[in-house]
Amino acid sequence: MKIVTWNINGVKARIDVLLHWLEESQPDIVCLQEIKSVDEGFPRLEIEAMGYHIETHGQKGFNGVAILSKLRFDEVNRGLPGDDEDEQARFIEGVISTDGGVLRVVSLYLPNGNPITEDRKFGYKLRWMERLERWAAERLALEEPLVLAGDYNVIPQPIDARQPELWVNDALYQPESRGALRRLEYLGFTEAIRTVSDEQMFTFWDYQAGAWQKNNGIRIDHLLLSPEAANRLASASIEKHVRGWEKPSDHVPVAAELAFN
């Protein structure tokens, strides 16, 4: 069971790239972020023609998440609980039945949080992370295979940035952001990429200032596995080459293979 997270930065502008990547990568489940589309605008026909079920949680212009799955959904929940005032589309959970039992998958787009001087940005990010931690603690109690996949907008460690000194005033690298991610992981999650390699790897290169050409990247897209999912982890990888394609997203797909039969 190949599960992938990918911040696609606009699904309508990226549909040709997405279809080409699906053909090449052959994922079973794809968690997309920043679809930047309302649900009715999602280009579902072409993707369904490749055998995927699609569940979206979109909004106009910004944000928006989706899950594509070769297996059908038994249940779908939209929105992160804990704040009825929060109207940003950043969270969708799908429950899928496999031959090896139930699998719970989340596609999340954590707030960027910049600038750190504005509560409506950085405060919102930290409060969102508190809500995510509470939600995750509840779900872990189910003792099911659970994958929290997404753009976390957090650089976990200095090694996860080519030039960490450039990020010291950025919301993605604040001690509060990194501490909140660490607390989430310490509930009992295994981070897939760091389980298979200690090397420096990136998942995002800015469009600006030749970041890709200079390999000036950061690692902010993560797959967090519950113990029951981590037990099944066979491999994990970053599909870096996709950043070099025509009209790319600024993020690349991050994949984990779980044994599910």
Added chain:
DNA sequence: ATGGTAGTCTCACTA
């Protein structure tokens, strides 16, 4: 300190 790029029912905002 600035600007560099990309996407979106923008004429600004988000990243």
